[in-house]
Amino acid sequence: MAAPRYPFLFIIATVLAFRFTAVAAEPSTVTLASQSQPASDPTPSVSSVENEVWPSIKLKGSVWRMKSGMVFLKTPVGLLTLSSKTGLRDVKGSYDVTFWINGTSAVVDIRKKSDASLIHRYVSGDLRYAGPDKRAVALWTPEGEKTFSVEAYAEKLNEKAETRPITVEVDEAGTITGFHDLHYDVQINHPPQYSSDLHMKLAGTIAKLKSGFVFLKTPIGIVTVSAKTGVRNAKVGHTLTLWAHDTNLVIDLQQNGAAAPSTRFLTGRLTYASPDRQAVTLWAPEGEQTFPTERGRAALATIKEGTPITVEINDRGMVLDIRKAG
Incomplete structure (x- = not known):
């Protein structure tokens, strides 16, 4: 497994991430009137505004287990593990952790559940000085880009070339307390x-397939995607793009050299679009979309509303399958 370009962002994710190629697309609502009648804008293209940052993640977890230098957290989509040789020595089960990725930047917030007071904030990003005097560095945070004074760490930073990644701990006032x-x-x-408030946007190229997992080469390292996400018929060399929002998950699968994805998998809670149950409604990056139930009537007859389902559609927006998620 190849090491990622950014060692502070070494992530093995069991369901996401992908080498992103920006494709501008107008957000639209795809409505399929029937199985044989595709939507007016049928292609499930990669939804991306040019100014959007990829990859992008917001993931919150509760402490499940701890050991020296490692914290294991339960999240809505699986296990999140944090590790450090120099930090994470005092994390407790009464803390919540929020994790962000924004391009090549990352932030980890560790706070008390009782009053949300800050215990630790780790900020990672490429070393960029805020000015020619090199007295401060500029780093991304969830509140926006901020500058942090590094005058007390000038000697330490002299050893690092600009654009190389750094990780600092900062307090509530924004003062660096350590590297x-x-x-x-x-x-x-x-x-x-x-x-x-889960949020994910990831893209990458499939490097390997093994035992029900897809291994993707992404800007943040090799990431694994479980087949339980709904993805099928993936092949080495395909591009995989994934979005997650609240209780929803969307995956686009794109063949080598193709101008648009060949298949889209949308997973979310079963919600009928009308009392006659002729269509279901699911979240998509372009907006809420509606799909006819003709292909999935037998499966839907045994599934209660509110249960997660997966709708699979082709490059023309035609429903290929509707099934229970997982």
């Missing part, structure tokens, strides 16, 4: 299991 190594292991074994 650390920090690594991540994200396992996404299934679609989101409960409602949260």
Whole structure:
């Protein structure tokens, strides 16, 4: 397995990530009137505004287990592991952790569940000075780009070339309290299991297939995607793009050299579009979309509303299959 370009962002995710190629697309609502009648805009293209940042993740977890230098957290999509040789020594089960990825930047917030007071904040990104005097560095945070004074660490930073990744710990006031190594292991074994402010946008190229997992080469390392996410018929060399939002998951599969994805898999809670149950409604990156149930009537007859389902459509927007998720 090849090491990622950014060692502080070493992620093995059991369901996401992909080498992203930006494709501009107008957000639209795809409505299929019947199985044999595709939507007016049928192609499930990669939804991306040119100014959007890829990859992008917001994932919150609760502490499940701890040992020296390692914290294991349960999240809506699987297990998140944080590890460090120099930090993470005092994390407790009464803490919540929020994890962000924004391009080549990352932030980890560790806070008390009781009052949301900050215990640790780790900020990672490429070393960029805020000015020619090199007294401060500019790093991305969920609140926007911020500058942090590094005058007390000038000697330490002299050893690092600009654009190389750094990880700093900062307090509530934004003062750097130390430099650390920090690594991540994200396992996404299934679609989101409960409602949260989960957000993910990832893209990559399939490098290997093994034992029900897809291994993708992404800007943040090799990431594994479980077949339980709904993806089928993936092949080495295909591009895989994934979005997650709240309890929803969408995966686009694109063949080598193709101008648009050949298959889209949409997973979310079963919600009928009308009382006659002739169509279901699911979230998509372009907006809410509706799909006819003709192809999935037998499966849907045994599935209760609110249960996660997967709708598979082709490059013309035609429904290929509707099935229970997982």
